[in-house]
Amino acid sequence: MADSALSRVEFAALSRGEGTSLTLGPLDGRYREAVAPLIDFLSEAALNRDRVHVEVEWLIHLTRHAVLPGTEPLGADQEAALRSVVTSFDDGSVAELAEIEAVTVHDVKAVEYYIGRRLEGIGIGHLKPLVHFGCTSEDINNLSYALGVKGAVVDIWLPAARSLVASIADLARSSRDTPMLSRTHGQPATPTTLGKEMAVVAHRLTRQLDRIAATEFLGKINGATGTYAAHYASVPQADWQDVARTFVEGLGLTWNPLTTQIESHDWQAELYSDVARFNRILHNFCTDVWSYISIGYFAQIPVAGATGSSTMPHKVNPIRFENAEANLEISSALLDVLAATLVTSRWQRDLTDSSSQRNIGVALGHSLLAISNVAKGLARLDVAEDVLTADLDGNWEVLGEAVQMVMRAEAVAGVGGLDDPYERLKDLTRGQRVTADRMREFVGGLGLSEEAEQRLLDLTPARYTGIAAQLVDHLG
Template sequence: MDARVSSGVFTSDHAPFLSNLQPRKFQTLRSISTLNNTENIHHFSNVSFHLCTAFSSRSHGFKQVVNISKGNSCEFELSTLTALSPLDGRYWGKVKDLAPYMSEFGLIYFRVLVEIKWLLMLSQIPEVIEVPSFSAEARSYLQGLIDGFSMDDALVVKKIEGVTNHDVKAVEYFLKQKCQSQPEIAKVLEFFHFACTSEDINNLAHALMLKEAMTEVMLPTMDKLIEAICKMAKANASISMLSRTHGQPASPTTLGKEMAIFAVRLSREMQEISRVKMMGKFAGAVGNYNAHLVAYPNVNWPQIAEEFVTSLGLAFNPYVTQIETHDYMANLYYAIIRFNNILIDFDRDIWGYISLGYFKQTTKAGEIGSSTMPHKVNPIDFENSEGNLGKANEDLTYLSMKLPISRWQRDLTDSTVLRNMGGGLGHSLLAYKSALQGIGKLQVNEARLSEDLNKAWEVLAEPIQTVMRRYGVPEPYEKLKELTRGRAVTKERIREFIEGLELPEEAKSDLMKLTPHSYVGAAIELAKMVDSAVNVINGSEVFETIR
């Protein structure tokens, strides 16, 4: 097929270089030990990456060839430039606060924590005489493994996993290696992972990951977003604005009151999110404590399991299969989706107000809005927020629908899906920060708001016909419809109409005082009271994160 366009501008004669592209090769050599530094670099060992892109001027098609060679001479370096996910690449700086909790490192860390806490729990059960109560020194040693867990430790676990091909077993072996030098613990090494199925460890680790990520990162950022919108509401409480229903002029409101609506809506959903209880199970291979009861039949294992799970700050789920049912996860994710949907509504409204000229955006020296139109200052922060909220909601929706479903006593489909929890939270966090950044650039254009109100005297038809109804004037709606619908309505026409009404002089005088700017009802008061409204929802001090 001939690739030339009809104008003859783009031909092989004009662009001969396009058919002579050479293969490009990206190779780096780096020791895996450098992963312990503070750079945002992830490594795959012994991998080379080849990219060949060829374009023939005689063909519309692109040919891409990717060869991954597992030679011993080089490795492929994963960095912010080569990451497949933009969360780990372009947007890393905005979402990295989630990494200690929602990453592979976070999962390994919480597995280590659960395994150690379980061994400590066993040492407190009198019937388990094989694990005597530990001395303060031994307990301190175990706690030190948790508190001092490092990237190097996580890499050791991954190295062990390379042999075992089992991630949880790798954690068990890691702990046994670490504790061989501690005399007391060395005697009871086989009680690491005692009577546990991998999911006993994993479900608690996942719950703790979510609990910490929500408490330390997500909820505080939601707080900041709501606080910023509340400030917008109060600062603009008295700035009148033409409403639009169905895209057409409607009864005026104030800019602040419209912002207050979003603050209250978001607060309500944040409260729902904060109420979700992260749950855990610890009941063995199929949820019946089978192995526990064979080994120690006189121990009340369900009670022990409940004490253990709740000691980690989680709610206990006694009725389970091999896995915790994940219903609480679905509840949490759906609540976040609702929060995100409200923020999408906010983003779109602000985008629209910017389009109308109601907001200006502050500019930053050196920034460019369009590659070809120098005048452009685009609402990119709100567009970025909206786009990431959509992506987050798709991810969270799938998690919510899939995770509560598992064949019989368990299938493995949830395992790989659970590894994607960070994506939904990451895109949400990025969206919240983008919206906050956009809010910080907004400047109200009062002149533009006033301009639209001055052109919309027809909005006073509503109060006039309502007062006419009160005083028994026949066919008030129909008379105002005849006056306003499809016709240009001016201040003079409205006042002339009022003068001709058979109304008490006081009522007529009040109507004559009305303008599109003043006809805002209780909007000003509603905007000013937004902090109180949010406070009632939270049941605590305004903007205090619920933990």
């Protein structure tokens, strides 16, 4: 090995952030700033903090309900001291837990011992047997994950997503009346307005966000196989279902009364499917915007000092939308796997969910990164109205639909000589460009009623947008 090469020890130190940051995944390296808010909810440290939180609250809950003979509610100072174990959770706490786990070889058991070490100092050392009382590891884990996912979605992901959709809606409103040539199957088609097309996207995304906002974050605390067997064996006189329900609801979660050892994760699968669907709609938006940029409908505002191409100085590349596409695809793939995997568990429990759930932060992180990139991309766009106008003026054949429909209506009303309107317009327009003069000449020779003829003669591609502008108002 060359003298300048890093040793494995030196490289490991760098990867821990001791000096230049070297990481295996881009979310913890290049893109860390964009996804950093999720760390407080979905990192390994956050999971352990939430485990401590659940264990502490369970101990307080048991004493408040005086479930066990000989116990009584803690004093306010004792409860505050217990909760400070959570609020003071820091790097030192993470290191201590790691040391304990190195001995227990069990992450949740390490949390139990971590809390037990602190009870003597609070003056409640005699309550050490109540820590983790009646619990299996999954009782703690399912609640901790639910709290972490809820916080990440409600406090971080949803606000970012709603802010982005609001920006798309603002673009829809500002371009409400801007006529634009449609392209169905990639071919010139009945004109619309840019605002209406942006409104369609905002409406679709909003529906998904409303579904996500209505998510029920379920939790359970009912023992090794969901039967409360240990609970009733030890304290048969307690109403353990009520104790469990009030505890779960007290955490701000929805109680699941019927489970195996694990909370079934169906709510997670539902949530991840909804987020993946949001991702895919946003991905469609990115590809459309990319295409509009490529034909000049949007002009990109250059960033001072930025380089578009290492060799072609004229270029301003739509990199924000391309980056978002890739990250949305990665996020959706992970979310699909989570949704498919988490609903399945062999008999009363297997451990596949343990490894799967450790990737929740990665899945939501790539989505959040994409949202950030789309927002930045949108902020650097200008609508090129002159290009949109020129495109409309070059495609008078799209009025063929209007002309043949007016011919049909006139024929029904008894105006003669208007047979085979579709075929006549097909002969005029298919596979060829039609000028304004040629279209007006054709209309003038149809023998329409005076009112209908004038209506068509006044029509231009830019005016043939129906009520597209009004439809934007559905956004509210």
